[in-house]
Amino acid sequence: MSFVTDILSAVCVLGFSIFLIVYGIKLAQSGASNNMAGINVPYAFMYSALPVTGVLNIFAVLGHWVMGRKEKK
Amino acid sequence: MSTATIATILLLGVFLVLVFLRVPVVYAIGVASLLDFFYLGINPMQMALKFVSNLNSYTLLAVPFFILMGELMSAGGITDTLIAFSKELVGWMHGGAAMVNVVASFFFGGISGSSSCRLCLSGPHRDQDDGRAGL
Numbered sequence: 326m327s328f329v330t331d332i333l334s335a336v337c338v339l340g341f342s343i344f345l346i347v348y349g350i351k352l353a354q355s356g357a358s359n360n361m362a363g364i365n366v367p368y369a370f371m372y373s374a375l376p377v378t379g380v381l382n383i384f385a386v387l388g389h390w391v392m393g394r395k396e397k398k
Numbered sequence: 399m400s401t402a403t404i405a406t407i408l409l410l411g412v413f414l415v416l417v418f419l420r421v422p423v424v425y426a427i428g429v430a431s432l433l434d435f436f437y438l439g440i441n442p443m444q445m446a447l448k449f450v451s452n453l454n455s456y457t458l459l460a461v462p463f464f465i466l467m468g469e470l471m472s473a474g475g476i477t478d479t480l481i482a483f484s485k486e487l488v489g490w491m492h493g494g495a496a497m498v499n500v501v502a503s504f505f506f507g508g509i510s511g512s513s514s515c516r517l518c519l520s521g522p523h524r525d526q527d528d529g530r531a532g533l
Binding site: 338 | 432446
């Protein structure tokens with residue numbers, strides 16, 4: 326049962342991470358043409374936080390799985 | 399049932415089911431909201447936009463900076479000194495370990511100006527600090 330809930334948890338995190346990556350890239354692309362007021366930097370840099378978060382989430386899930394397997398061994 | 403009612407039931411139902419299945423709360427909220435967005439036909443880009451706009455706050459910068467300050471205080475030895483001082487003050491009393499904790503929190507609160515941020519400052523190092531102080 327614990328194994329099933331762990332997999333479900335990982336699937337939820339991965340699904341949400343993929344959402345963050347896909348829509349984060351779309352948002353960054355849409356914000357590339359507009360600049361932030363005052364600092365004159367494109368909004369794309371601010372919005373790129375979303376895909377980066379998604380990728381880091383995936384790394385965290387993978388790391389969790391690898392560490393869990395190592396501990397079991 | 400109206401669409402809004404079904405959307406609310408879907409949101410709460412999915413969230414509760416995921417939480418009971420031990421999915422981390424933050425992802426349970428995210429997945430439940432995302433499903434609701436798809437059900438209501440709202441562009442999920444709105445969710446991504448809200449995600450960034452809510453995080454784009456100067457006030458929230460306090461959180462990582464408090465954690466950084468805690469790391470610096472622990473690495474620099476201020477934490478050890480404060481706990482040693484608190485131990486000298488009240489460590490000899492009955493239930494000294496708890497009283498040292500309270501007095502050290504009192505000083506941390508005075509230094510940082512916020513009583514609750516003390517958890518960020520020294521919470522993670524509590525066991526190590528107590529161990530080094532001999533408590």
